[in-house]
Amino acid sequence: MESTREYARAAAILALATALALPFRGRINTIDVAMLYLLAVVAVATLSRRGPALLACVLAIAAFDYVFVPPYYTLDVHDADYLFTFGVMFVVALLMTGLTGRIREQAREASERQRRTAALYELDQELAGAATQAEVVSIAESHIGRAGGGAARFVLPESDLAGSAEPSWPSDGVFESIPVRVAAAWVHQSGKVGGLGTAHCGEAEALLCPVRSGGRRFGVVALLPQPADRALLAEEAQTAEALAGHMAVVLERVALHEQHEAARAEVEAERLRTSLLSSLSHDLRTPLGTIEGAASSLLASGLPEEAGGLSLEARRELADTIVEESRRMTRLVSNLLDMVRVETGSLAVKKSWQPIEEVLGVTLIRLEEGLRSHPVEIHLPPDLPLVPIDEVLVEQVFVNLLENAARYTPPGTPLDVTAWQDAGAVVVEVADRGPGLPAEDKELVFRKFYRAGATSGGSAGGGAGLGLTICRGIVTAHGGRIWAEPRAGGGTAFRFTLPLDGGPPEPVPADAADA
Numbered sequence: 001m002e003s004t005r006e007y008a009r010a011a012a013i014l015a016l017a018t019a020l021a022l023p024f025r026g027r028i029n030t031i032d033v034a035m036l037y038l039l040a041v042v043a044v045a046t047l048s049r050r051g052p053a054l055l056a057c058v059l060a061i062a063a064f065d066y067v068f069v070p071p072y073y074t075l076d077v078h079d080a081d082y083l084f085t086f087g088v089m090f091v092v093a094l095l096m097t098g099l100t101g102r103i104r105e106q107a108r109e110a111s112e113r114q115r116r117t118a119a120l121y122e123l124d125q126e127l128a129g130a131a132t133q134a135e136v137v138s139i140a141e142s143h144i145g146r147a148g149g150g151a152a153r154f155v156l157p158e159s160d161l162a163g164s165a166e167p168s169w170p171s172d173g174v175f176e177s178i179p180v181r182v183a184a185a186w187v188h189q190s191g192k193v194g195g196l197g198t199a200h201c202g203e204a205e206a207l208l209c210p211v212r213s214g215g216r217r218f219g220v221v222a223l224l225p226q227p228a229d230r231a232l233l234a235e236e237a238q239t240a241e242a243l244a245g246h247m248a249v250v251l252e253r254v255a256l257h258e259q260h261e262a263a264r265a266e267v268e269a270e271r272l273r274t275s276l277l278s279s280l281s282h283d284l285r286t287p288l289g290t291i292e293g294a295a296s297s298l299l300a301s302g303l304p305e306e307a308g309g310l311s312l313e314a315r316r317e318l319a320d321t322i323v324e325e326s327r328r329m330t331r332l333v334s335n336l337l338d339m340v341r342v343e344t345g346s347l348a349v350k351k352s353w354q355p356i357e358e359v360l361g362v363t364l365i366r367l368e369e370g371l372r373s374h375p376v377e378i379h380l381p382p383d384l385p386l387v388p389i390d391e392v393l394v395e396q397v398f399v400n401l402l403e404n405a406a407r408y409t410p411p412g413t414p415l416d417v418t419a420w421q422d423a424g425a426v427v428v429e430v431a432d433r434g435p436g437l438p439a440e441d442k443e444l445v446f447r448k449f450y451r452a453g454a455t456s457g458g459s460a461g462g463g464a465g466l467g468l469t470i471c472r473g474i475v476t477a478h479g480g481r482i483w484a485e486p487r488a489g490g491g492t493a494f495r496f497t498l499p500l501d502g503g504p505p506e507p508v509p510a511d512a513a514d515a
């Protein structure tokens with residue numbers, strides 16, 4: 001249909017040129033009329049393909065001879081000089097047609113290159129943020145389908161391990177067709193385009209493009225034109241092939257990144273295991289030695305006090321020491337286990353709407369012995385809302401923060417716990433009146449196994465350097481953040497946020513509860 005219109009347009013342009021020149025026949029030179037016909041031929045060559053342009057050449061010579069060369073309205077030529085004019089005119093028209101066609105083809109190729117470059121640029125811009133293979137595939141399928149005027153589907157063949165096994169292909173969608181599956185296998189093995197519109201497996205309903213980078217094969221992209229009976233244009237196929245090649249490069253980058261992350265995680269896990277073993281051997285040695293010494297003394301104190309044995313008070317102190325050091329060991333082991341849960345991402349948060357004061361009350365009961373030398377002052381507003389938290393995990397945050405404050409502050413100094421609502425979250429602060437943190441330690445204290453030097457007045461015996469790291473992991477799992485900052489008047493304040501996601505459940509009316 002398009003070709004018929006081009007031929008009709010060529011004839012119309014020659015007819016228009018004849019109509020324009022006819023009123024001036026006999027008053028203008030015939031050479032000028034020939035120039036007008038040459039102009040018409042150039043116009044046809046610019047607007048149409050080679051066939052209509054050649055038709056315009058023939059029609060221009062015929063119309064010039066028939067209408068403007070005596071005798072008029074016949075094709076007889078009495079003057080032989082006109083034969084030379086016809087020949088020159090025909091040669092010039094052919095040259096102009098060839099040059100114009102070449103220029104038009106170059107312009108079309110330049111436009112296609114620009115379109116392909118723009119498509120690659122758009123794809124590259126979107127793929128820049130893709131971090132997984134699924135994201136890359138989804139983005140690339142969309143762009144390839146749009147560039148090819150159809151629907152694209154990427155298929156990663158199963159059982160294709162470095163080319164050593166025969167890949168298997170799905171049998172759904174476009175791959176239900178046996179010719180498409182045959183074409184996909186050939187494309188995957190050869191690394192060349194096949195399928196619809198190509199010399200290889202041309203009976204397939206879709207164009208198959210290989211997705212490979214270097215020697216690594218990722219699969220194939222099937223481009224099914226829409227409507228299904230539409231033939232793909234050459235430029236659409238070339239653009240789809242170019243986009244599939246770029247997709248392969250990005251897939252290789254993602255694969256290398258995943259390999260690097262896996263190697264880094266393995267190194268980090270090994271380092272964590274080594275650090276945990278080192279911490280266990282170092283931090284458990286002291287309480288184990290103390291427990292062993294106290295237990296040995298108790299076992300050796302079989303004599304009564306009058307015969308040189310230990311007094312009842314001394315035995316009670318040794319028993320208290322055993323209990324205290326056992327609890328210390330329990331806390332160390334608990335922190336180490338919590339750290340493993342944080343590092344491995346297995347920290348499960350089971351939220352429910354809870355009041356902060358209840359969690360804090362349970363914490364203070366647990367730490368009653370450890371906080372005897374540090375009075376704790378609670379500042380909670382009466383209108384503080386319920387918070388969606390895992391009460392066991394948040395209780396551990398309070399335990400770690402209060403123990404840390406007691407360990408690094410002189411006996412007798414108070415600890416303050418404050419909470420308030422701000423910007424869709426509840427902010428909790430645990431503050432002390434110790435010497436404070438140096439500016440460079442504000443972030444370091446949240447690192448694994450980092451321990452700031454205890455003050456001369458602080459409690460004896462440092463922890464494993466995991467308490468604040470665990471606090472950050474728990475708070476982050478709740479969607480909040482934790483940080484340290486200097487306290488006005490001296491000391492350090494540790495603050496963390498607990499987001500108020502949604503709202504607490506509506507209270508059940510009393511009459512409904514009775515029913």
